[in-house]
Amino acid sequence: xxxxxSIIMLLTVLVGESDVELTIKKKVDNRSKIxxxxxxxxIDNNAARKVFSLFLNDLILSGNFSADSKYYTTAYGSDILxxxxxxxxxxxxxxxxxxxxxxxxxxxxxxxNGTKLFQKSYSISAFNKYPFLxxxxxxxxxxxxxxxxxxxxxxxVLFTRYTAPRQSEIILSDYTFTYxxxxxxxxxxxxxxxxxASQGSFYYTAxxxxxxxxxxxxLNDGSKDIITSSDGMLVCSDVNKNGSKLLLxxxxxxxxxxxxxxxxxxxxxxxxxxxxxxxxxxxFSGEKQIIFVSNRLGYPNIFKKYLTDSSVSPVVYRGxxxxxxxxxxxxxxxxxxxxxxxxxxxxxxxYLNSASGTMPLTSSGDNQFPRFSYDGNAVLYxxxxxxxxxxxxxxxxxxxxxxxxxxxxxxxxxx
Amino acid sequence: xxKSIFYAMSVLLLxxxxxxxxxxxxxxxxxxISDTPSMGNAGVNVGEHDEMTNADALKAKMSPSGGLPNDxxxxxxxxxxxxxxxxxxxxxxxxxxxxxxxxNIQTLKSYSGNIKLEGNCDxxxxxxxxxxxxxxxxxxxxxxxxxQGIAAERFTIVSLGESTPVCTNNTTDxxxxxxxxVDLHKQ
Numbered sequence: 001x002x003x004x005x006s007i008i009m010l011l012t013v014l015v016g017e018s019d020v021e022l023t024i025k026k027k028v029d030n031r032s033k034i035x036x037x038x039x040x041x042x043i044d045n046n047a048a049r050k051v052f053s054l055f056l057n058d059l060i061l062s063g064n065f066s067a068d069s070k071y072y073t074t075a076y077g078s079d080i081l082x083x084x085x086x087x088x089x090x091x092x093x094x095x096x097x098x099x100x101x102x103x104x105x106x107x108x109x110x111x112x113n114g115t116k117l118f119q120k121s122y123s124i125s126a127f128n129k130y131p132f133l134x135x136x137x138x139x140x141x142x143x144x145x146x147x148x149x150x151x152x153x154x155x156x157v158l159f160t161r162y163t164a165p166r167q168s169e170i171i172l173s174d175y176t177f178t179y180x181x182x183x184x185x186x187x188x189x190x191x192x193x194x195x196x197a198s199q200g201s202f203y204y205t206a207x208x209x210x211x212x213x214x215x216x217x218x219l220n221d222g223s224k225d226i227i228t229s230s231d232g233m234l235v236c237s238d239v240n241k242n243g244s245k246l247l248l249x250x251x252x253x254x255x256x257x258x259x260x261x262x263x264x265x266x267x268x269x270x271x272x273x274x275x276x277x278x279x280x281x282x283x284f285s286g287e288k289q290i291i292f293v294s295n296r297l298g299y300p301n302i303f304k305k306y307l308t309d310s311s312v313s314p315v316v317y318r319g320x321x322x323x324x325x326x327x328x329x330x331x332x333x334x335x336x337x338x339x340x341x342x343x344x345x346x347x348x349x350x351y352l353n354s355a356s357g358t359m360p361l362t363s364s365g366d367n368q369f370p371r372f373s374y375d376g377n378a379v380l381y382x383x384x385x386x387x388x389x390x391x392x393x394x395x396x397x398x399x400x401x402x403x404x405x406x407x408x409x410x411x412x413x414x415x
Numbered sequence: 416x417x418k419s420i421f422y423a424m425s426v427l428l429l430x431x432x433x434x435x436x437x438x439x440x441x442x443x444x445x446x447x448i449s450d451t452p453s454m455g456n457a458g459v460n461v462g463e464h465d466e467m468t469n470a471d472a473l474k475a476k477m478s479p480s481g482g483l484p485n486d487x488x489x490x491x492x493x494x495x496x497x498x499x500x501x502x503x504x505x506x507x508x509x510x511x512x513x514x515x516x517x518x519n520i521q522t523l524k525s526y527s528g529n530i531k532l533e534g535n536c537d538x539x540x541x542x543x544x545x546x547x548x549x550x551x552x553x554x555x556x557x558x559x560x561x562x563q564g565i566a567a568e569r570f571t572i573v574s575l576g577e578s579t580p581v582c583t584n585n586t587t588d589x590x591x592x593x594x595x596x597v598d599l600h601k602q
Contacts, residue, residue, distance in 0.1 A: 165579045188578055191543065207575070232553075233546045233574050249543060254554035254572050256547035277547040293544060299504075300544060324541045335541075346539075368541060411542050411578075 031066040032145070034059060035085035039076030039095040051096050054131055054178060058138035059092070063398025064147040076105060079114060086111050092141065102130035106137040108144075118144050131174040148397055152373035152415075156199045157380075157391075158183075158192035160411040168411060170204055172219070175380075175415065176404045177391060184217065191412050193236045196243035197374055202414070203227065203236040203246070214248070228261060228268070237292075238282045247271075247281035247290060258292055260307065271307060284327040291315055291327050302334050315353070326371050330355065333370035333379050350381045352396065361394045361401075369413050380415055382406070483592050485514045491581050495522040496530075496599035499556050500592060504540070506551035508559055516559050519599060523565055529602040532556055534574045537591040542576050549574030556597045571602060 036055050040048050052071050059065040072082050076095035085091050091111055097103040101124050108118040118141055122133040135153040142150050157173045170184035170192045184192075188207040195201040201218045212234040214227040228234070232251030237258075239246055246261040248268070258281040259268045271290060272278040277300075280293040284304060291304045294312075300323040302316040316322050319336035326333050331354045338347040350361040350370045361370075366384040373380070377397055383390040389406040391413075483489050483500045492498045497518040502509060508516065523530070534549030553572040561567045582590040 162578055166575070168578065188575075190576075190578075207573075207578075210571075212573075232550045232572060235543050235546065237543065249547065251547070251550050251574075254550060254557070256550055277544065277551060279543045279547045280541070293541075300540070321540075323544050409538075 031064060032090060033068070033088040034065045034090040034092055035068040035070075035072060035088040036092045036094070037072040037074040037082065037085065039074055039093055040097070041095070042097050042099075048096075050178065051094070051130065051134060054134040054176065055092065055094065055138065057176060057402060058135060058150075058153055061153070061393060061395060061400050061402045062138065062142050062147065062150045063395050063400040064142060064145070076107070081109070081111070081114075090117070094137070096130060096133075098127045100127075101125045102127045102133055104130065104133040104137060106141070108141050129179055131176060131178040135174060135176075149375060149377060150395070152375060152378045155374065155415045156194075157413065157415040158194065158202055159406065159413040160190050160192060160204075161408055162411055166207075175391075175393070177406050180407075183219065191235045191237075193239060193414050195239060197241075203239070205234050205236070227263070228266070232256070235279070237280050240283055240287055247283065249279045249281065258290065271305070272312070273310070280324060282325060282327045284332070285330055291325055291332060293323055293325060302332070316351075318351075318358075321348075324369055328372035328376035331372070331376065333361070333372060333381075335368050335370055335381070350379065350394075352379070361396070362392065367392065369410075371413065371415060373415065380413070382410060382413060384409060483589065485511045487518070489593055491593075491596060492599040494526075494599075494601040497522075498596045498598050499552075501552055501595045501597075503537070503591075503595070504548070506548060506555050508555055516556070516563070519556075519560060520563050520565070523560070526601065529569050529571065531600045531602045532570055532572045533579075533598045533600070534572070535579055535594055535596050535598065536577045537594040538577050538580070539591075546574045546576040549576050552595075552597050556599070 036052060038048055038052055049071065056067050056069060059067040068085065068088055072085060074080070074082060074093065076093055081091055088111055091109045093107040093109060095105045104122045106120055107116055109115070110117055120137065120140060122136055124130065124133055132154070139150050139153050153175055155175060157175055158170060159173070160168050160170050162168050166188050168188055168190060169182045170189055171180050172183045173180045184204060190205045190207065192202050192204045195203055195216055200220055201216055203214055203216050206213050206215055211229045211231055213229040214234055214236055215224045216227055217224045230250040230252050232254050233249065233256060235249040237247045237249055244263055246263065248259045248261050249256055250259050255275070257270060257274065257278050258272045259270050261268045271281065272292065274294060274296055276295045278292055278294045281290045282292065284291045289304050289306050291302055293300050294303050296303070299320050301314055302322050302325045303312050304315050305312045315332060316334060321337035322334050324335045331352065333350060333352050335348045335350055338349055346366060347364060348366050348368055349363065350367050352359050352361055361379060362381065367381050368384065369382040371380045377395065379394045379396060381392045383392050383403060387409060389410045390403045391406050392401060392403045394401050487497060489500065490498050497515040499508060499512050499515045532553040534553035536545040536549050550572065553574060557570045557572055580594045582593040
């Protein structure tokens, strides 16, 4: 009897293992094998390699391609492909030119019969903005092959870093931080926040005058408008979907609370009223509610409330220091301290709260500033390590993650 | 049966009576009570010898404000004011920083103008929370000074978050503690 039981158990384990193996194989097989060939003739080798890396990273992070990491060159106009690439299903051919601006030509070839599946040219005014062309090309290829949207790769990123005491700069970049361009310099300018989905303008707080002042800066013409000002502190934490209302943290009497600011009427409504600290308001659940960070339990944690009701309830029931959050629809991402060291070496992980429960998006290190993409398909977070900041992306649809080096420690980020 | 109860009761009674037979002490009234107050040797003189102060151990005890001494060793304020230092993640003024408040009250006695209070934080936590924390620290100092009679309208409070650290060259507790402070300046 015991022998029979052992045989049954052994068979069960073996069958279980083969199920796991099959699942893994299926996932790998689902990804299209693709090679990349560079046909550029007018850019130096260093730039050529950077462009190749961008294509490779974009394809991998999409979660839909198993990309060949070998760098191949072939004439863009030629139909002849290197023999090694033919074991892949597709070949992505590109050619980047520096002609005053950047011109990128891209072609997707089906290797089995040499059919051109997709071809397109892209251009941008300055050559160093070529990363945006690469991201657009990869998201287009993803789209024409009928895969899920990776439009978030085309988003512009804004972040602030301190340069000296009371000095900072706001920098515009692509999502991989290959392109970086300061847009606001001189003085203390903080907390950039995109004004709407089109990313043509953004809000930021200037700390240079007598009172903190909120400006809206137009990226296209360089103009800026004063929105409002407040004693103490002033931060634009979120913008509603149609761009007409802002969630601000203000402290007109030295008490930081969350206010909703109506841009049309220039009026503000106080949403929280607590003697401690309430910050970081984010629209939640169809903009009927907000989530925010508060120390009303004696430590920073995430709470929610209806816009029209004063009652407040906690959203997160784990961790003793949950100090940043973001919302998309009914989903929440937040950072949570996992250890209790006062200084250095603490682990902060990012968690995703949704209808299906709570799941960790990171497992080690100091991870902060979680931010959903505009379509909710990806989460950006910042990993602090050795005095530097790295941007991590979690493509939650396909379980792909990737880290990019931002540089010196950042103050805040939005995309 | 009745006999044994009788014997037991008798023994108990004997023990009780023996216990009550202690003689009461006699009072010597002339020695214990006097109507004449004593005038000599009424002073309280405490002898003090061989004091030893373990400065390092005492400094370590001042952990609420990050182990910083409250003797003016650390100061980032100007115009004769003294910076007030805070504990990790805290915005209450701890006992060992009361001396800094007293020093600022003394300085304000000879100055009738306006004062700017700047709240600062160490680098831990998100900057939006830290700007709020810096503000609460500045307001705590303002409230402490107002409680001692300084007019509230003389103060402007602002938070600088973690943008203006004093100590950036190492990662010790004492270094971070220097950044958790409120600086005072004439306006």
